[in-house]
Amino acid sequence: MYEDRIRRPALMEKLMSAEQAAKLFADGMTVGMSGFTRAGDAKALPAALVERARHEPLRLTLITGASLGNDSDGLMASAGVVARRLPFQSDAALRRKINSGEVMFIDQHLSETAEQLRSGDLAPVDVAVIEAVAITADGGIVPSMSVGNSANFVLQAKKVIVEINLAAPLALEGLHDIYLPAPRPRRGAIPLINAWQRIGTSAIQVDPARIAAIVITDSPDSPSNALPGDAETDAIAGHVIAFLEGEVKAGRMGPELLPLQAGIGTIANAVLHGLIDSPFRDMTMYSEVLQDSAIELLDSGQLAMASASSITLSAKMHQHFIDNLERYRQRIVLRPQEISNHPEVVRRLGIIALNTALEFDIYGNVNSTHVGGTHMMNGIGGSGDFARNGQLSLFVSKSVAKGGAISSVVPMASHVDHTEHDVDVLVTEWGLADLRGLAPRERAVLIIENCAHPDYRPQLRAYYEEALLGGGQTPHVLEKALSWHARYKTAGTMLQPAA
Secondary structure (H helix, E strand, O other): OOOEOOOHHHHHHOOOHHHHHHHHOOOOOOEEEEOOOOOOOOHHHHHHHHHHHHOOOEEEEEEEOEEEEEEHHEEEEEEEEEEEEEEOOHHHHHHHHHHHOEEOOOOOOOOOHHHHHHHHHOOOEEEEEEEEEEEEEEEEEEEOOEEEEEHHHHHOOEEEEEEEOOOOHHHHOOOOOOOOOOOOOOOOOOOOOOOOOOOOOOOOOHHHHHHEEEEEEEEOOOOOOOOOOHHHHHHHHHHHHHHHHHHHHOOHHHOOOOOOOOOOOHHHHHHHHHHHHOOOEEEEOOOEOOOHHHHHHHHHOOHHHHHHEEEEEOOOHHHHHHHOOHHHHOEEEEEEEHHHHHHHHHHHHOEEEEEEEOOOOOOOOOOOOOEOOOEEEEOOOHHHHHHOOOOEEEEEEEEEHHHHHHEOOEEOOOOOOEEEEHOOEEEOOOOOEEEOOOOOHHHHHHHHHHHHHOHHHHHHHHHHHHHHHOOOOOOOOOOOOOOOHHHHHHOOOOOOOOO
């Protein structure tokens, strides 16, 4: 019945229900699950594990590529299945468990998880659960809409469970390029010198004897939760495009730009969408996730090709992508995330990195993870991989949140994920601050005047002028540096009361 999906006949005897496969797990195990930003995630096993946990203790360390779809993270966390989670998540229920201390969350650069598994810094994977389009005659696992850390999980796991998703078309086969670096310390260079190059295999190689179960599913990926753009994101896109036009005019890059990376979410997606009306042509992407905007740019002809680790789309765009898959086959490559995010490759290709900030301070330090410095939002994801190693690192944010009660530009960031050393350009709807070649005192003036909301500029100027009285290469009034965050906690706004 499933011969086109399971092409090694001997593996047919491994077919079983998700409930039967769930019995292969034991309390305390480390589990690696496929899935990267709601794409290519296991659909049946999370629910089966939740059901099992209702009847017996089952607490797991759960490692993925990034966030899971179908509310799986939240369902497993709420059922007590997740004791420890890494390296990224975006589920509200899981977030509450993390911030209450019930789930231990390890926030990691997305390029690092595979390296730490390989080197033994993390406990080895006991069971890998991988969504696939098919299993080849030699046992190779063909991933679906993401690769993430799946190849590393399969390499290490004692048992491999494959979820064959009938909703993922066989035409996805051939999109993937599976390559894993050799062990350190005598590793050779990753032989990738352009974004469209293929250096690996089209399937994840595995000894068929380690495939312990095959579960059949028929469920689409969760759609992207990115919201449509608005006036503020349109303004941000305009500032970014004008900046890139200036880079071309200055001769620092050609009209095809350098390979683009964009983080997930509404603002980054909207900025890329703005490139459709730009003068740039024959662009390439070397990113971790392809969102709707990447497909739109491929359709417009402005984007020549795109390389990533995942494709995360709205429901409408997903159907358009599937209907036109043959058109994209030679123009999209999906890689393991340690390759899509690898510092060596990012530095070699000269990436333009575009990521989102929760807040940034007047000297250019960026917080992309912690609300109020303490409460985890989603995680650093791949932004650090690209910000530290790309040729240009841009961070974008709306200037205010909560109806103006929170300023995204503050005297001192309440948590720092990206230091001033890794941040080249900051952008809000009000303007852009190019920080390259500027000392902290010069950055402060530019950020306040170009990026801050007008309602907050007087407060920022007053803080900075007072800080200057104390001197220093990076002037601060330590007693007041985090007073804005404290004021918000007590008064519900960062705005100072009128004198």
